[in-house]
């Protein structure tokens with residue numbers, strides 16, 4: 200009898216597996232599906248990035264080193280300086296990652312959170328919890344509610360906390376945190392001796408003003424930032440991101456990562472250099488999300504379904520009547536129930552603006568008649 204790790208055996212199926220099953224059923228019935236479920240961009244990856252990948256494909260690709268190519272670390276540092284005005288040392292303060300997810304998952308192991316708490320706000324991206332559980336940490340959630348602008352109540356961070364995860368712009372609510380929030384959190388981190396892990400996967404998908412980064416606070420010695428090209432450059436399948444943190448943390452990651460083997464392939468790293476150095480394609484991506492948002496917002500408003508937060512990211516966080524997700528599914532429109540992301544998501548529906556503009560227009564017509 201094969202004995203599976205109890206942490207794995209005890210986990211509920213990743214909620215999106217259930218949405219995928221619903222999608223397959225609809226397709227099998229011949230229903231035309233418009234999928235606002237999973238946050239996987241359908242935007243094309245810019246030709247300059249694809250070209251860079253092809254041009255970098257060697258006759259033989261050796262094992263990539265955990266430290267990554269110096270060119271990529273420099274491109275990431277240059278981007279941090281241009282985008283946030285923060286000088287990060289490419290040598291000692293950056294390590295490339297295989298997208299953000301694996302680095303998020305393993306942080307609790309690297310920092311030894313065993314027996315201490317890993318804290319995050321819910322509704323949430325599920326990986327903070329899973330990483331914490333596999334590391335033997337206690338999971339402690341803080342409700343993110345509208346009355347507090349979807350920011351956690353920092354007074355509720357327990358003693359013996361190892362890591363506090365924050366994710367702004369936030370999946371699923373689209374809320375943005377002001378820099379004062381990060382400053383206050385850093386103050387608590389100093390007092391209570393914990394690390395701030397800031398998942399910044401969505402900082403580049405914004406509509407009015409570019410959101411800040413936790414890197415911008417005065418003392419970032421306790422801050423670990425996770426960045427990725429997945430959403431910024433529509434490169435989910437490439438698997439490319441980076442961690443920016445203190446030399447101590449980066450040294451620990453460089454020691455840990457060769458064992459896991461999660462350095463991005465060098466041809467992906469070379470394409471990533473081009474991606475970080477170009478903002479034109481990111482502006483075009485934002486414009487495409489904005490166009491889709493502009494199609495859906497008026498319909499939702501006319502229906503009286505309030506769109507809350509949703510200032511950035513590719514998500515609309517909508518208060519909709521009970522049974523909305525099921526009624527939409529009957530008409531081929533897939534959206535995520537808010538409670539997929541945690542109990543505080545109840546009563547909300549998340550629309551990921553990933554279908555094409557034409558599909559959004561069709562969905563708007565369906566919504567209108569619902």
Ligand SMILES: Cc1ncc(COP(=O)(O)O)c(C=O)c1O
Nearest residue numbers: 298299300324370398400427429
């Ligand atoms: C909040 C959040 N963080 C991190 C990620 C991971 O992104 P990736 O591993 O593709 O870089 C996602 C992906 O959906 C996300 O929603």
